[in-house]
Every structure is written in C-alpha cells, then in structure tokens.
Amino acid sequence: MQPVNSVRQMLARLRETVDHHIWVREWGMSVVGNGSTSIGGLLRSQHVATRANIALLSAADNDDYSYVDQNFQPESLQTWGKRGSVINVEMRRYRESVVAGLVEDGYTIVDADDASDDESGAVIESVKAASEQLYTAECEA
Structure with missing residues (x-):
C-alpha cells in the first residue's frame, strides 16, 4: 500500500479526459518502523533494534561490536522519524487522508x-x- 502522497501523485499523472474513480481503504496496511506516530517512539524502536542487531553480530562473530556509532547522522534519523510518524498517522486514517489531500489538490470528490x-x-x-x-x-x- 502506498503512502498518501504517492497516491495523490499517481492520480495527478493520469491525464485522460475522463473522470477518475477510485476506492480507498479506510486504513493503511503498512507502517514505518514500529508504527509509532511519534518521532521519539520511532527513534527509540530503531535504537532498540540496532542494539539487538549489534548483540546478534557480536554473538555470531565472537567479536565485540559495541563500538559501532549508533548516533551516526542524527539529522537524517530525525528527518526519517518526522516523515515516518506523518506516514503512520496517515495510514491510520488512510481514506480520510487521501480524500483530504485530493481536495487540497483541487479535485472534486x-x-x-x-x-x-x-x-x-x-x-x-x-x-x-x-x-x-x-x-x-x-x-x-
């Protein structure tokens, strides 16, 4: 299932001179990260997953990977968290979000x-x- 903006972009690319008829599911099926709608919740889940992966790598290799920098490019993580939380909110109200976006784009619903x-x-x-x-x-x- 596509994020709301992708659905709107796809519809904008259709240039035929006929009315467009779509059906949109009430809620989305996919989520970003753990599905949290807060930046903090998404970032915490990623830190937990990263620590678990480092532990698994260390156990598999019998080597210590605890030195791995877990805060690499924090601005990228913040951007991912912001966008991910927006997508997760839109997925919970998918139909409502798609319709609101199409109205904003000037479509008649x-x-x-x-x-x-x-x-x-x-x-x-x-x-x-x-x-x-x-x-x-x-x-x-």
Whole structure:
C-alpha cells in the first residue's frame, strides 16, 4: 500500500479526459518502523533494534561490536522519524487522508455512498462507454 502522497501523485499523472474513480481503504496496511506516530517512539524502536542487531553480530562473530556509532547522522534519523510518524498517522486514517489531500489538490470528490442510484447508474454507464471507446481506439491503432 502506498503512502498518501504517492497516491495523490499517481492520480495527478493520469491525464485522460475522463473522470477518475477510485476506492480507498479506510486504513493503511503498512507502517514505518514500529508504527509509532511519534518521532521519539520511532527513534527509540530503531535504537532498540540496532542494539539487538549489534548483540546478534557480536554473538555470531565472537567479536565485540559495541563500538559501532549508533548516533551516526542524527539529522537524517530525525528527518526519517518526522516523515515516518506523518506516514503512520496517515495510514491510520488512510481514506480520510487521501480524500483530504485530493481536495487540497483541487479535485472534486463525489462519495459513491452519498450518490443516488440514478447518479450511480449514470456513472457506471459513463465508465462503460469510455472504456469501450478507449478499447475500440486501441484495437484500431
């Protein structure tokens, strides 16, 4: 499952002159790190994982790797933690985050659950007609 910004970017790349119809899951499936929504929680989990990996390496090699610098490029870790916590929050409210981002990008959102049966039928027919037209054009090409 893609982060919210990737979904928005993918939709922005579609340039066909037909309406776009998407379904978005209510919550996301993947998370960054341990799934924490705070920078501190993400960074702590990474430090714990790093210490565990160093211990495993030391045990496997019968060598002491405790000298490994665990605070290498702290600005990179901070940036990763900030972005990761944002992604994790968006994954917990995936549909809401995608829709809010699309509205921010200027898209008109029509919720299929709110549309009347007549509107839904018209949309379905419109999609079928566009699909057949594109298929015919592709076959002729």
